[in-house]
Amino acid sequence: MAENMNSDNTMIEMIKVSRTYKPNITALSDISFSIKTGEMFFLIGRSGAGKTTLLKLICNMEVPTKGLIEVAGHNINQLKGNDLAHLRQKIGVAYQDFKLLSDRTVAENIAISMEVSCKKPRAIKQQVRDLLDQLLLTDKHNTITSELSRGEQQRVALARAVANSPRLILVDEPTGNLDAATTKQVMDLLNRSKQSGATIVIATHDASIYQQSKHRVMELQNGAIHSLTKGA
Amino acid sequence: MNFWFAVFRQAGRNLRQTWTSQLMTFLTVSLSVLIFAFFYLIYTNMLGAGDRLSDDLRLIVYLEEEPGTEMKEQLRRKIENFDDVEEIIFISKAMAYERFAAQLGDDSDVLADMPEDFLPASIEVVPLQTLRGYNQIKLFSEYLASLPGTEKVQYGQEWVERFYYFTRLLTIVVLLSGTLLILTATFMVAYTIRLTIMGRRDELELLKLVGATNSYIRTPFLIEGILQGFMGSIIGLSALYGLFRWISLHFAGPGILNLFQFNFFSFQVTLIIVLGSISLCSLGSYSSIRKFLKI
Known part of the structure; x- marks a missing residue:
């Protein structure tokens, strides 16, 4: 799986993907685009445009009603069992609702993505400390996540997403609850992951993080592609 | 990890x-x-x-009268016809008297006035180890009781049952x-x-x-x-x-x-x-x- 991630130049391929919810609500309609390995890609659009649904389809949290989705050369909807698990270990996701374990500490929440990959405890501890330093959360190491502010929870969710050095990082609204200084810390962290070869897909409302960037931006409107910039 | x-x-x-x-x-x-x-x-x-306990199990067949040599052989054959047995011991009236006296020990003088043939002759049948089930023993005892000249068969029925x-x-x-x-x-x-x-x-x-x-x-x-x-x-x-x-x-x-x-x-x-x-x-x-x- 890791070999495929490195050797294939296309990380995400979507061809005529649609997603409909019962009774007859179209969340996405005929979406086709590709994202190259190592690219940073912005996904924008109003609330309800389909950004979160698109991210959920890429990480196989949901299945498309029709169309093909390939991640690292694998049709993600045909992967099952351990194959799917191993691919997911290479995908880091920071969810809009964070999905943090509210009765566990910050460190335990971040460590969970590395524990499933059976990494050594010492390496896990070191990585957790590094990430907390980078996200200005050093003093929150042993704090239960339910005691954190929304902005802090958001950064913990992001730290968990990048902790296992994934080859693909999906981030849903990473700066929604953050001030300008912290937003910069978060974007620096994502840029460092990109520099180390990761592909980053960011769904956001925050124009400040994509307007001045050279990366491609795809705008969704009512579940369809409205525009897709070429990037630098 | x-x-x-x-x-x-x-x-x-x-x-x-x-x-x-x-x-x-x-x-x-x-x-x-x-x-x-x-x-x-x-x-x-x-x-x-x-x-x-079943190692000590034996069926006592009390006879109406002392069997002769010929009859002993006949009874042995009849018993063995039912099943092979571990051992068949014929106890004459005199032997029964001696055993009883030995069991009484110091009190054996109570037998002084009794005739030596007042106890019945009997056969002690020790069944094989394989024939120790309750139903089998019951069948065997019924068979022994049906033999001619048999008065009674005892093997501690109540206890076994x-x-x-x-x-x-x-x-x-x-x-x-x-x-x-x-x-x-x-x-x-x-x-x-x-x-x-x-x-x-x-x-x-x-x-x-x-x-x-x-x-x-x-x-x-x-x-x-x-x-x-x-x-x-x-x-x-x-x-x-x-x-x-x-x-x-x-x-x-x-x-x-x-x-x-x-x-x-x-x-x-x-x-x-x-x-x-x-x-x-x-x-x-x-x-x-x-x-x-x-x-």
């Missing part, structure tokens, strides 16, 4: 998070093992006692307590694992999303079942051993326990009970995993 280290740590977390229901299950399994093992111990010891029905009753009790063990071990463990799964639904969902394999998610629950079975059986058997030692110490001396020579389980039987308990609890755990942990 080593896979086994990770799953054992997760199993430890499960036990800590749901320790009250885990404790209840653990006590129920222990108690079920204790009840089953208690009756099984009595049952095996009663069977052992029955075997030892009571012993037979007592062991039958014990068999039923052992089967019932075995069923109780099976039900509690499988259902209680299955129920506890189900509670744990329900309580950790969010975490299990997250584990799937971050790429945990099926075995990473499921193995801790299986370990939980194995631990319940192992600890439950060890505590149950230890309690029984304690009880056994206490009874042995307090009821030592000439009594019924000495007559039966009560023994505790052999190592092999202990191991089978422990493994049986582990298997049943694992089965309960596995059924919950299959039913409630869809990955």
